Amino acid sequence: MSDLRRTDVVLVTNSDPQLHDPESPVLAGALEAAGITTEIVAWDAGVDWTAYRLALLRSTWDYPGRLVEFLDWAKAVNHPTTLLNPVDLLRWNSHKGYLVEIERRGVPTVPTVLIPAESTDVVAQLAECPWDEVVVKPAVGCGGRRVHRGRPDDPALQQTARALAEHGDVVVQAFAPQVSQGERSLVFFDGVYSHAVRKVPAEGDYLCHEHHGGSAHFHDADSAELRVALAALACVPAEPAYARVDLINWQDAPVVIELELIEPDLFLRGDPDRIDRLVGVVASRLRATAGAVGAAETR
Numbered sequence: 001m002s003d004l005r006r007t008d009v010v011l012v013t014n015s016d017p018q019l020h021d022p023e024s025p026v027l028a029g030a031l032e033a034a035g036i037t038t039e040i041v042a043w044d045a046g047v048d049w050t051a052y053r054l055a056l057l058r059s060t061w062d063y064p065g066r067l068v069e070f071l072d073w074a075k076a077v078n079h080p081t082t083l084l085n086p087v088d089l090l091r092w093n094s095h096k097g098y099l100v101e102i103e104r105r106g107v108p109t110v111p112t113v114l115i116p117a118e119s120t121d122v123v124a125q126l127a128e129c130p131w132d133e134v135v136v137k138p139a140v141g142c143g144g145r146r147v148h149r150g151r152p153d154d155p156a157l158q159q160t161a162r163a164l165a166e167h168g169d170v171v172v173q174a175f176a177p178q179v180s181q182g183e184r185s186l187v188f189f190d191g192v193y194s195h196a197v198r199k200v201p202a203e204g205d206y207l208c209h210e211h212h213g214g215s216a217h218f219h220d221a222d223s224a225e226l227r228v229a230l231a232a233l234a235c236v237p238a239e240p241a242y243a244r245v246d247l248i249n250w251q252d253a254p255v256v257i258e259l260e261l262i263e264p265d266l267f268l269r270g271d272p273d274r275i276d277r278l279v280g281v282v283a284s285r286l287r288a289t290a291g292a293v294g295a296a297e298t299r
Contacts, residue, residue, distance in 0.1 A: 010052040015042035021059035093261040131174040139169035178249040
């Protein structure tokens with residue numbers, strides 16, 4: 001499978017030593033074992049991206065604070081190499097306004113309101129939210145950072161919303177008490193369901209991410225969860241090579257809280273079958289890339 005002139009796959013990460021990625025080395029080892037040459041490189045490393053046949057985004061967790069730079073980079077490398085997921089999907093998924101869009105298209109979603117950046121009536125828009133408690137967060141963000149919970153009439157939360165709106169659009173979502181039961185993350189490769197985990201917050205908390213003290217456990221997704229996840233994926237502009245759909249319960253039914261197409265933890269660790277499924281997707285995409293190049297050369 002290897003091309004003497006190019007490395008098969010680069011797993012794209014970040015350059016911040018505090019944003020440790022335990023999953024990419026495991027995946028790199030599995031790819032190498034399958035005969036797929038692999039490197040791990042930060043997206044902002046300034047390397048020659050034509051040296052790689054395929055660039056698989058894995059842990060670019062510093063992109064929210066550098067969104068324009070990140071999307072410019074993705075656009076620039078989208079053709080010298082084959083970028084997964086492609087730049088159009090990254091752009092669409094980088095702003096949580098997609099939640100409002102998929103809700104309008106009939107996907108069960110946590111009730112969500114978008115407050116535009118630099119609105120002069122942030123407090124009034126927040127006060128109009130018809131929920132006892134809300135979660136306020138930047139429309140561009142990941143990992144549960146800068147997420148705040150409170151009552152819409154709480155002066156401290158209103159001040160937080162105003163501060164967030166000075167730097168970008170703000171998402172306001174109804175707080176779902178059933179989040180204490182955990183989020184369910186359903187993982188798909190090339191549109192096919194692979195596996196799921198249930199992410200549980202620490203005692204007394206509501207944020208499920210590991211760096212907030214949460215933990216992840218195997219989950220057997222049921223038919224209702226699969227229906228909602230597939231409905232969300234049907235709204236995506238193009239089929240992603242990988243996707244994670246995060247669900248919680250709202251009024252005792254599963255709804256989408258996040259759709260992760262950029263840099264999600266895919267929870268591959270500890271299960272060779274999960275890794276093998278992603279390796280199979282990479283191998284398939286490499287074959288498709290080689291076929292496209294061959295067809296172009298024969299024209």
